[in-house]
Amino acid sequence: MLKQVGAFVLLSLLAFHSPFLQANSTTKDALIRFDNLGQSIELVAHAGHFKIPGQEAELQLASRLVVKVSSEQYGHALAARFDAVNSVALLYQGRGFSYFLWELSSLTDMVAILEALRLDTGVLLVQPDLLQLDAARMAMTAPLSPGILARSVSGKGSAVRIAVIDDGFVLSHPALAGVNLAFSYDTQSKSQDVSPAYPSDTHGTKVLGVLFANSQRVNGLVPDAELVAIRQPDTWTSNTLLAFQVAKLMQADVINCSWNSPWLVEPLKDVVDDLAENGRAGKGVAVLFAAGNAGKPVQENQTEAGLASAIVIGAVDKQGNKTSFSNWGPTIDGYFYGENQLSLDNNMKYSYFSGTSLATALASGYIAQLITKKPQLSLHDIEAIVRERKLTVR
Structure with missing residues (x-):
């Protein structure tokens, strides 16, 4: 099916x-x-x-x-x-x-x-x-042959599966040579080529470095996890819903969204609510969004960072103090490190990553580790564990 x-x-x-x-x-x-x-x-x-x-x-x-x-x-x-x-x-x-x-x-x-x-x-x-x-790219892509998608969507293995929705991925980076790629999909071109379209599209590759890199310089948190790489660099409602449908069809346990949009549309709330309530055989998929880097409070349902059913992540420094740039508010579920950390770059080399995007990637890896150790954990259990970390923030 x-x-x-x-x-x-x-x-x-x-x-x-x-x-x-x-x-x-x-x-x-x-x-x-x-x-x-x-x-x-x-x-x-x-x-x-x-x-x-x-x-x-x-x-x-x-x-x-x-x-x-x-x-x-x-x-x-x-x-x-x-x-x-x-x-x-x-x-x-x-x-x-x-x-x-x-x-x-x-x-x-x-x-x-x-x-x-x-x-x-x-x-x-x-x-x-x-x-x-x-938050959109204005360039439009040409349609590709349906034959590109001839390979069927595969079933899920035993490893924890993380879907990353972002601006593109350099999967050929040497530090990702051993990545366990379950599926890739580009919502713009409707192809399986998720390569970045622009030199500035480095965000997704940096997220993968935090999670999946396996090299002498960068060690990802969950290099043995399965990756579903979904390129969705614009904010068309239709493309965003499609990105989450792909993640759902691929039975992702964790969906990393190290971003949020200027304005929350109701269809996206419906999708995240559905995944949180019904995903993972009723235990709930952990959908993570970045709190944002404007240093201001987040209101409920204002952006994706205001979704009660998502896990929303802010940023702290090495001392556990909330960074000046991190958004904050009652919908923030946890805070993870968000200052400079070495990750991957599009030029097959390495560069630093920071912000609530980094914090969200680290939180996604942390949650994937939790699910690996205790697959029976519900989303409610996971949220409670993440919120306990927030109590240490100063």
Whole structure:
């Protein structure tokens, strides 16, 4: 079943490469309204993009909708009612709900169908597919042949499995020569090549160094763990949901997200809640997010760092003092070291890593070690152990 579902999801998304839409004379008067975390949101045109009143993040749209329904069957039947729906793909399948991506003919069709679906009692949630520009790459990639994904998603072995969702990975680094790669996937190109697209995309490789490196200069925390490498360098809602679906299909025990977005979208909360409640055969997948490096308090459901169902990590120095840059607040579950630590770089050499991103990677390795020693630990147990560490922070 895992292989069949994996092949369907990964291959079906190859068709989605519609261009993004700018706010211009055609779109500036369109009322784009949707619901998010109990609030009604109305987008306004701003400098060629869109904004949410009261939010800093600028948004880009595409002629696509992210649609949540109670079942996969209903999602396909619902889409068949609208002539303007060009294609449909399953993004994420949770317990009692499914998220779909609908590609539409135009922005005008997207706005009209969005309004219709908001009134449909069979639709649990509908939002435009959003790109948050504060943390996004604007380059678009070309579609690749479905034959690239001919290899089926494999079953899970006995080792603890860590999915890392990040900007790209240099898997050919000598310090990663022995890494146990279970699967790799790029949500942009829809291929298994997860190499960085830009020289600046070094973040994911540094995270892998903390976890998996095995060299004289850098020793990862869990070099024998299985890796699921997922390249997701932008903030399209659809790509982010797909990244977590891949991690779920690959039965990851731990999902490392050493990042957070400017603004939390409800579909991502749904996905993390589902993994925390139902993953690991009901014990709960540990999904980790970085608290952020702005030195400010984090509010609940403000960003991914405000998710109660995630494990959110702040940074401390060697003395156990919270660093000046680390965000803080009641949703932070634990603090790990976040100052300079040697890790890997894209040039096949080594460089230093720091911030709550480093702290989150260290926490992911620590939790993977816990699961290796005691596989029966529930997410609740893991969170309690991590919170105990927070008590030592000064």
